[in-house]
Amino acid sequence: MQAPLSFSVSGEQLWLSPHKAVYWESAGTLIVSDLHFGKTGHFRKAGIAVPQHVFRNDLQRLFDLVSFFRPHTILIVGDFFHSAENREADLFARWRNDHDGIRIRLVMGNHDIFSEDWYTINNIEVFKNIYSQGPFSFVHEWLPEMENGTETYFFSGHIHPGVRLSGMGRQSLRLPCFYFGRSAAILPAFSEFTGLAILEPDEGSRVFVIAEKKVLSLQ
């Protein structure tokens, strides 16, 4: 497990992991977004032979993060599962069963279409739009109007953020990133089977790129 990078927001100690997760120390909470579990299975069911080991590896990374940070809560800010239930959900359920001491909270994303029963059976607390705790609020997709009349700092996902870097000799690179804006953070997509949306950082924002299993600060 590669070392996380220390960063604080609203006086809270955060650890940014190159495995695309944030550990919120005082709350003992691991924050992740856009896991898109079951996506390979969804493709395979339709006859598109995507290697399923991507999913196994994503699950393994989540397991490694849990072993490393020992959180008592995993907070998912949406797009936990990619589509309808399939056998890959069973593999997750088995994993869940082995780790029943951890609390899992899900703020629903646009992809989360499982039945309520499934979440209940697997002991997952579901929040429709927003979940707030301490100085933070968690939503799947952050919109600028959310900023109005609130002091809270948001954590969100949804867009699978990345930045394009360019330098002398007209070089250019595309990398996934953690984006900390003035009033909201956007987390990188946890799943490896996801693309990137290139962001244009606002002034005053902090951007941390994930490159070769390291988190690097820009600016």
Next chain:
Amino acid sequence: MKDTRGYRIIQAWLEEKKFAPFTFQEATWAAIAKGESGLVNAPTGYGKTFSVFLGALIRFINENPDNYKTRKKNGLRLLWISPLRALAKDIGRAMEEVISELGMNWSVGIRNGDTTPAERQRQKTHMPEVLIITPESLHLLLAQKGYPSTLSNLQILAVDEWHELIGSKRGVQVELAVSRLAALHPSICVFGISATIGNLEQAKEVLLSPLKKSGVTISANLDKKMEVLSIFPDEIEKYPWAGHLGIKLAAKTLPVIENSTTTLLFINTRGMSERWYQVLLNEAPDLAGAIALHHGSIDQDLRIWVEEALHTGLLKVVVCTSSLDLGVDFRPVETVIQVGSPKGVARFLQRAGRSGHQPGATSRIYFLPTHSLELVEAAALKEAMDRNVIESRDPMLLCYDVLLQFMCTLAISEGFDQAVLFNEVRTTYCFRDLTQDDWIQLLSFLTTGGKALQQYDDYKKVELIDGVYRITSRRMAMRHRMHIGTIVSDVMMKVRFISGGYIGVIEEGFIARLEPGDSFILAGRNLELVMVKEMTALVRKSNSPKAIVPSWEGGRMPLSANLGRMLREQFDEAGSGSSNKDEIIALRPLFDLQSELSHVPKANELLIEQIETKDGFHLFVYPFEGRLVHEAMAAILAYRISRIMPITFSFAMNDYGFELLSDQPIPVDDSNVYELFSPENLFQDIQRSVNSTEMARRKFREIATIGGLIFQGYPGEQKKTRHLQSSASLLFNVFREYDPDNLLIRQAYQQVFDQQMEEVRLRDMLQRIQQSNIVIRFPERLTPFCFPIKVDSMRENLSSEKLEDRIKKMQLQLSK
């Protein structure tokens, strides 16, 4: 043959029309009468259709001498593969004319993407005697249950324009279809019809491979006179800049257009053709109504209208791209103007052949350079034509993507026995080296979906039922039928007026870069983007002077090896002042400046220039081997230099040479330059240079689409299938990481080596360089040779520095 009933009847019919058959036509008839197969080599416009078609009629008459006129519903006799839908109608019309004049009862059908379902159904119960079909539609026919009985009377298969098909995956589709048809009808006659290419014998071998026959080659040997005339700028610019000179010379084409009945103006890219259309109209407003635009993004109905208008001589000038390279002849066309490099001798000849169709007439082609250096290409083309140096079209090998698609095609119709199909597929030229291991991997990819987590997997596609591989799901079958084909274009968006009215299609990526209110040009119209809805861009007319001309990807052919060699010879002559060609003499001032600042390379020299500018340190190399070879060579050279010291490059290239650019001095000098251009360890160095991965990633889009990994959705069902969308680039990452031995990934790399980098050519080039003198110069400022590379660049990069170090050097760019 001449004493047969069929020959006499056809001969009598021709005499009545005052036609005398060409020798090559008679030779083809004789071959078909004997049941032979082969290749007919004849240019467009000389009755190549009649060679095979009349042969089929003669054979039928001979088989039914007494009732050939009255016999109806004979089943499909002649299957005619033609690459272009637009051609089918004209060929069909010509065939029907003959049939009716002979008083026969044959019918001619057309089967392609435009054929209505009702017509298809009719064809299923009553096949016409002649069916004109595209390679894609033939595969669709093989996807129908009961296709062997539909094709049970088939005797002759004609493959028209085989020279266009052979170098592509559509050619592989034809090869696979031939192997299937030959298995159904071991005595089938297969005839290819091809224009002249450098490897005619190989073209025949590829087509006839499943028949296990060598076949006959029948050549028309018709001499066609050709004249090349360059259009010169008034003043030779010493710093050539691609694309910029051409438009300036537009006015000079007007007298040429004026003096011809009809002129075709060939432009290399769709974007530039839009510009030319506008500029010609501005220069000569009276052309309005007599000028038209023809390229691949224009609405098909409009294109067909343009083609019809060309036939009837309604148009004075048509600005076109390679979209008019193929196809029937437009007799009124008297003159052809080629704007910019045609990139190859064969293509240039083909375009020149578009004019002067009356036998004996001289084909006249004007060459208009888009930058002054291109005039050297005109000189090189003249030389190549004099010496009859024409390019080969190499057949593609081991296209697993096309094979996977074909296996699914058979799985939805009749199913297949794997051992039988394996042997059948191996009769084709493309798959003759297919190994048992690869075959098993292909089968398992279709049946079990490769790497999976057994009990947690839902994969389903092809099933093995009682020894037969089948696709049973109707939904899966429907999806496969929709995806049959090997032409993968970019995601295209329809462009419509907001008030209604369809204009054409345009790459989604181009529209994505526009904001509502921005103006762009399509189909010769100035349009303002209003909004994007679903997959349609809604626009209104615009008067904005700042309309953007879209630059389309694709269609950018590299310079051929032949033309490259001719170019080096021209530069040699230019440098020594021994050339008497007008183009070289006109370029004197440019060559003088080049020699003053640097050097004009001889045919046995490689010129390298090192120049420092405010952008950094440039290294320019001029092998004249075409853009693709240069791209690969730049990557390999960058990689080899980067092993000397940590350094980061970006590179740019054109057809003449390439550039490495770095923020530190580039360590290339007399002491190491031969080593840097050594052919040793070439293969390993290619694999290690980051670039091959990037190139393979780009190739993968086509492969994944043909191989069935990219889900394109069902019609009218866009929303529901959103969860199945992923980009080819993402799939490539996933496969490369988790299933690197996957055949489709391997194919992507192989295609990069074979086509993108032209590995054989690259190796030849390095060997040539080892035998030649490498001349390194350090000019104080940019030279005429390097200028077009620096300005007109497509950049790639390679780094041996640690990513972390690079990021520290970089600045965050606030742009998309």
